[in-house]
Amino acid sequence: MEYDLHIHTHHSSCSILKASTLLKIAKRVGLNGIAVADHNSIKGGVEVSKLNKDKDFEVIPSIEVNTDRGHVLGLYVNKDVKPGDFFEVSEEIRRQGGIAVMAHPFRMIPKLRSDLNGVDVKKYLDAVECYNARTSYFGNRAAVKFAEKNKLAKTGGSDSHFSFEIGRSRTIFEGDLTNAIKNRKTRVKGSNVTGLAGSVLSFFTKRVLRRW
Template identity: 65%
Template sequence: MKYDLHVHTHYSACSILRPRTILKVAKKAKLDGLAVVDHNSVRGGLEVKKENKDKSLEIVPSTEISTDRGHVVGLYVTKDIKSREFFNVTEEIKNQGGIVILAHPFRMIPYLRSKVKGIDIRKYLDAVECYNARTSYFGNRGAGKLAEEFNLAKTGGSDAHFSFEVGRSYTLFDGDLRKAIQKKETRAAGSNVTGLAGSTFSFFKKHLLRWW
């Protein structure tokens, strides 16, 4: 199975992706599933899931929360997460039966990095995002080492905010996603060649084209 576990929609201020566009490009990218994560919102995930009529494509409603210790992705989350405090966010996700992923822990931009040094993260997380298409080679390598140090599952996602980014990075596994993550039998892979262009477009979308 090939799932892109990190796709944004227009409900994130830095993205223009519409649910229908996501479904179209997911097919082209030969994905078996994808997690729709919007910043601090579940709206996009619920909308894409509703829009999807293709039974061979699983839509995992999800969200990406900006916590005081960096970004945390919750998979299988259908209600908005209230807290922005790292430990409470992981608890809220688990209370909904969700899966907790530490997103891009070593991004170049300081406020997007995780601040988890000295914390036994295996108590709070299920996985670490070890391939993020908007993160450098070294950033992804560092994430892989972190996952190994704490014996956590590895996931991959494009962090797509535009259609050309969908499916650039992904998670590979056999069978069921939830079980594969629990058994730590997932692999992260992909390419980050479109990452810089995507991040630049996001900056313009968020700061200069707010009305769009």
């Protein structure tokens, strides 16, 4: 199976992706499933999963929550999770039966980098995003080392905000995703060649387009 576990929609202010476009392209690029995670909102995830009628394609309602220690992805959540304290966010994701994934922990931008010093990560996280298509080679490599050192599963996600980014990074596994993550049987692959273009467009969308 190949899943892209980090895609935004127009419900994020830095993205213009529509649910129907997203779904169509995700299938066209050969994905078997996706996690749709908007910033601090499950709106996009709910919208895309309702739209999906294909039993052979999984849409995981998800969220990307801002915390004081970095961005945390909550996969399989059904309610919004309030941004704020990392520990509370992780507990709320778990309380909803979700999977907690640290997103792009070593991104260059300080505000988006994680601070996990002194945290017993195994208690609060199920996985680490080890290939984010908007993160540098070095940032992703550091994430792989971190996941291995802490015995956490690895996920791959494009962090798509635009259609051309969908599927640029993937999580590869056999069978069921939840089991694969719990048993640390996932692999990642990806390319970050479109990452910079995507990031620049997001900046433009948020700061210019949305202000008109």
